[in-house]
Amino acid sequence: MAEPPDGQPCVGVFxxxxxKAVAGTSxxxxxxxxxxxxxxxxxxxxxxxxxxxPLDLRVGHxxxxxxxxxxxxxxxxxxRTVEVIQLRLVRDLDLVADDIxxxxxxxxxxxxxxxxxxxxxxxLDEQESIRRAAMTARAEAEQALRASEARFxxxxxxxxxxxxxxxxxxxxxxxxxxxxxxxxxxxxxxxFLDLDRFKRVNDSFGHQIGxxxxxxxxxxxxxxxxxxxxxxxxxxxxxVLVERSTGTGDVVxxxxxxxxxxxxxxxxxxxxxxxxxxxxxxxxxxxxxxxxDLMRAAGSTxxxxxxxxxxxxxxxxxxxxxxxxxxxxxxxxIPAGLERGEFFLDYQPLTxxxxxxxxxxxxLVRWRHPRLGVLRPDSFIGLAEETGxxxxxxxxxxxxxxxxxxxxxxxxxxxxxxxxxxxVRQVRRPGLVQEVRALxxxxxxxxxxxxxxxxxxxxxxxxxxxxRALRALAALGIRIAIDDFxxxxxxxxxxxxxxxxxxxxxxxxxxxLRTPDALADERILxxxxxxxxxxxxxxxxxxxxxxxxxxxxxxxxxxxGQGWHFGRPAPPDHILARIR
Amino acid sequence: MSLRRxxxxxxxxDVERPSVARMYDYYLGGSHNFAVDRAAARAMVAAVxxxxxxxxxxxxxxxxxxxxxxxxGIRQFLDIGSGIPTxxxxxxxxxxxxPESRVVYVDIDPVAVAHSREILAGNDRTAVIQExxxxxxxxxxNPDVRAMLxxxxxxxxxxxxxxxxxxxxxxxxxxxxxxxxxxxxxxxLVLSQASDDGRDETERAEAEEVYRRTDNPLWVRGRAxxxxxFDGFELVEPGVVWVPQWRPETPExxxxxxxxxxxxxxxxxxx
Numbered sequence: 111m112a113e114p115p116d117g118q119p120c121v122g123v124f125x126x127x128x129x130k131a132v133a134g135t136s137x138x139x140x141x142x143x144x145x146x147x148x149x150x151x152x153x154x155x156x157x158x159x160x161x162x163x164p165l166d167l168r169v170g171h172x173x174x175x176x177x178x179x180x181x182x183x184x185x186x187x188x189x190r191t192v193e194v195i196q197l198r199l200v201r202d203l204d205l206v207a208d209d210i211x212x213x214x215x216x217x218x219x220x221x222x223x224x225x226x227x228x229x230x231x232x233x234l235d236e237q238e239s240i241r242r243a244a245m246t247a248r249a250e251a252e253q254a255l256r257a258s259e260a261r262f263x264x265x266x267x268x269x270x271x272x273x274x275x276x277x278x279x280x281x282x283x284x285x286x287x288x289x290x291x292x293x294x295x296x297x298x299x300x301x302f303l304d305l306d307r308f309k310r311v312n313d314s315f316g317h318q319i320g321x322x323x324x325x326x327x328x329x330x331x332x333x334x335x336x337x338x339x340x341x342x343x344x345x346x347x348x349x350v351l352v353e354r355s356t357g358t359g360d361v362v363x364x365x366x367x368x369x370x371x372x373x374x375x376x377x378x379x380x381x382x383x384x385x386x387x388x389x390x391x392x393x394x395x396x397x398x399x400x401x402x403d404l405m406r407a408a409g410s411t412x413x414x415x416x417x418x419x420x421x422x423x424x425x426x427x428x429x430x431x432x433x434x435x436x437x438x439x440x441x442x443x444i445p446a447g448l449e450r451g452e453f454f455l456d457y458q459p460l461t462x463x464x465x466x467x468x469x470x471x472x473x474l475v476r477w478r479h480p481r482l483g484v485l486r487p488d489s490f491i492g493l494a495e496e497t498g499x500x501x502x503x504x505x506x507x508x509x510x511x512x513x514x515x516x517x518x519x520x521x522x523x524x525x526x527x528x529x530x531x532x533x534v535r536q537v538r539r540p541g542l543v544q545e546v547r548a549l550x551x552x553x554x555x556x557x558x559x560x561x562x563x564x565x566x567x568x569x570x571x572x573x574x575x576x577x578r579a580l581r582a583l584a585a586l587g588i589r590i591a592i593d594d595f596x597x598x599x600x601x602x603x604x605x606x607x608x609x610x611x612x613x614x615x616x617x618x619x620x621x622x623l624r625t626p627d628a629l630a631d632e633r634i635l636x637x638x639x640x641x642x643x644x645x646x647x648x649x650x651x652x653x654x655x656x657x658x659x660x661x662x663x664x665x666x667x668x669x670x671g672q673g674w675h676f677g678r679p680a681p682p683d684h685i686l687a688r689i690r
Numbered sequence: 691m692s693l694r695r696x697x698x699x700x701x702x703x704d705v706e707r708p709s710v711a712r713m714y715d716y717y718l719g720g721s722h723n724f725a726v727d728r729a730a731a732r733a734m735v736a737a738v739x740x741x742x743x744x745x746x747x748x749x750x751x752x753x754x755x756x757x758x759x760x761x762x763g764i765r766q767f768l769d770i771g772s773g774i775p776t777x778x779x780x781x782x783x784x785x786x787x788x789p790e791s792r793v794v795y796v797d798i799d800p801v802a803v804a805h806s807r808e809i810l811a812g813n814d815r816t817a818v819i820q821e822x823x824x825x826x827x828x829x830x831x832n833p834d835v836r837a838m839l840x841x842x843x844x845x846x847x848x849x850x851x852x853x854x855x856x857x858x859x860x861x862x863x864x865x866x867x868x869x870x871x872x873x874x875x876x877x878x879l880v881l882s883q884a885s886d887d888g889r890d891e892t893e894r895a896e897a898e899e900v901y902r903r904t905d906n907p908l909w910v911r912g913r914a915x916x917x918x919x920f921d922g923f924e925l926v927e928p929g930v931v932w933v934p935q936w937r938p939e940t941p942e943x944x945x946x947x948x949x950x951x952x953x954x955x956x957x958x959x960x961x
Contacts, residue, residue: 136719137746139753139778142939181777184719236721240712240774243805244724251800 125150135186170220178228272328280341299352299361299393302408306420334371386421456679557587566598584609617653711773717745737896747950751933771852882954923957
């Protein structure tokens with residue numbers, strides 16, 4: 111233990127006693143030696159104060175402050191300190207003065223006051239500091255929560271690949287644009303955009319490059335249409351929302367900006383992945399529309415743009431849309447119509463130009479639509495062919511025709527054959543031959559009383575299947591006719607290979623026979639007839655409307671005629687009346 | 691490992707629950723605590739009257755251990771479970787002797803972390819991160835830790851008075867092994883934790899009851915288990931002992947050492 115400069119060994123004795131008294135009163139962040147050293151210094155201060163004149167009570171405060179600052183800061187430490195000073199300081203330091211008791215009491219009072227004050231300040235400081243820390247921590251936690259909520263919200267409303275708004279956010283904004291404050295004149299526009307043939311990029315370069323091309327497209331789009339919202343709906347489909355449009359021109363301008371931005375070359379990893387895009391534009395007043403309406407309209411319009419070859423925009427056309435929608439509805443109603451027996455057949459005679467007898471009748475399908483009345487085939491057969499429903503419908507027509515025709519009898523002995531149209535899809539369908547064979551067996555109709563009419567285009571196929579099927583059908587004894595001959599490619603090669611029994615010449619050649627000087631049509635017809643006869647085929651002329659036409663056809667050598675002149679399509683009993 | 695919240699759902703601050711860090715501060719005579727902490731701490735003192743003494747003895751052990759490490763040339767410290775930086779923090783002890791010493795404080799308690807940040811603002815040789823001892827990989831990968839400590843040089847890892855808050859299910863031995871794997875030879879591990887060696891069963895049960903109300907229930911362990919945690923380290927003298935017995939300054943200060951309830955030790959990574 112180092113002795114103080116004035117060499118009083120008693121200071122060390124007292125300081126050691128003091129250190130022992132306060133040790134363990136609270137955690138003291140120092141070694142015992144450091145504690146003794148500190149207390150020795152404070153002992154000297156106290157001793158000097160007690161000797162000095164006048165008595166400086168500030169020394170008592172200073173000692174107290176130093177104790178608390180050194181973390182000798184507890185109620186217990188104060189009590190022990192007061193006790194040890196009171197008991198030992200005067201004695202250990204051998205302090206002599208008349209009023210020493212009095213001076214010590216006053217100095218101790220100052221120490222106690224100073225200590226209590228310092229301890230209180232320290233407590234208040236620490237309380238403030240921990241409260242501030244708690245507030246900071248809470249604020250940080252709340253901030254983190256808000257940030258994570260914002261991040262979560264961003265994730266939920268943005269596409270992870272392109273970081274564009276996703277369908278969810280777009281739907282929200284569109285709904286707000288349409289429903290929010292629907293001021294009478296407000297207008298809104300949509301550009302529904304789709305990259306043309308983008309699948310090829312993925313197929314050729316892989317999805318990784320495809321994805322990067324999408325990211326590049328998204329970035330350009332966003333920049334090109336700012337400040338309008340552009341969202342990725344999925345795949346390569348994007349949509350731009352034009353709020354507060356002032357007219358179609360606004361939205362067209364946005365679409366053109368988008369198309370221009372996308373047409374700039376894009377190179378990813380050295381691959382040119384430049385793509386074009388198609389845009390469906392719809393722009394209308396907010397009043398009276400809905401987000402669903404808008405999206406559906408924009409989607410249909412996009413298909414028009416695609417159908418027109420892509421790389422451009424199309425503008426919504428309400429009339430075209432309602433037309434297409436009506437067709438769509440009609441097509442969708444075909445299966446139910448079949449089920450409910452709404453379809454029926456009329457028949458039109460194919461009449462011999464030699465003796466006026468009815469050689470055959472062509473079955474023509476009708477639809478007694480519950481709402482639209484009786485529909486002719488031209489209003490629904492095209493639809494049925496597009497959708498593939500023709501297979502089902504054609505099958506029904508064939509079966510119904512066979513079923514009805516089997517009961518027909520003729521006074522002359524040979525009842526007429528029934529001629530039924532076969533669509534391309536029906537001919538290409540495997541199982542056609544078995545189906546027809548089973549049908550004939552079931553109905554009992556002799557095969558030579560059935561004629562199947564196919565179009566030239568049916569034969570325009572590289573596939574062997576239809577040819578094989580037709581050969582098999584012909585082998586059963588069924589007649590095969592080429593419908594509308596002369597209007598298609600009129601490829602004569604198949605006439606060589608196919609078991610065709612008859613050519614039906616299109617009505618437009620016959621129409622020309624009305625005028626006396628229509629030599630070209632007459633010569634074509636004459637050539638067709640002689641060609642057909644040379645191949646052992648019969649010829650039926652379609653669209654015969656007048657007696658004059660019939661007369662000239664007979665003169666040319668045509669075998670049969672069909673048309674209003676010989677009888678309009680009619681229910682089967684009308685036909686039956688004619689052949690009896 | 692305990693189930694982690696996803697990072698977008700941060701923990702909320704609940705000062706209505708007692709915090710073990712602030713209770714510890716109260717035992718040490720600090721005022722960095724709230725009424726709820728003091729209530730819990732007083733309940734603890736009622737069950738285990740020497741609780742403040744335990745905290746003080748443990749704190750003194752930390753001081754002597756850091757002094758020892760500083761003397762041994764260690765200049766990097768990773769203090770996990772540092773709590774409220776009241777008095778006698780690691781950097782104060784280490785930097786007094788070696789000002790270039792760098793210290794990273796790690797605590798799970800957001801208030802303790804916020805408080806530490808405030809206290810340490812301006813000291814560019816210290817860093818504070820909020821992390822869980824049970825996620826040693828996250829601690830070691832933390833950029834602030836990496837920026838402050840050079841793991842190609844010896845580091846002292848301090849896991850003082852915190853392991854008894856890690857349940858056996860959370861595999862404390864694996865946690866320590868993960869920390870050890872980041873250290874180079876010459877590094878140190880300082881451990882202390884509450885022990886049930888020779889304890890009264892009722893007293894222990896009551897103490898556990900108090901801590902069950904905090905976010906950190908108590909897991910007391912014996913000397914053999916604690917010694918096992920030093921796997922891979924060479925224990926320095928005197929091994930795993932009651933903390934007052936670990937290199938005491940005076941013979942008297944090591945008396946009645948088992949009353950401190952804490953066992954502690956320091957291990958050196960050899961090789």
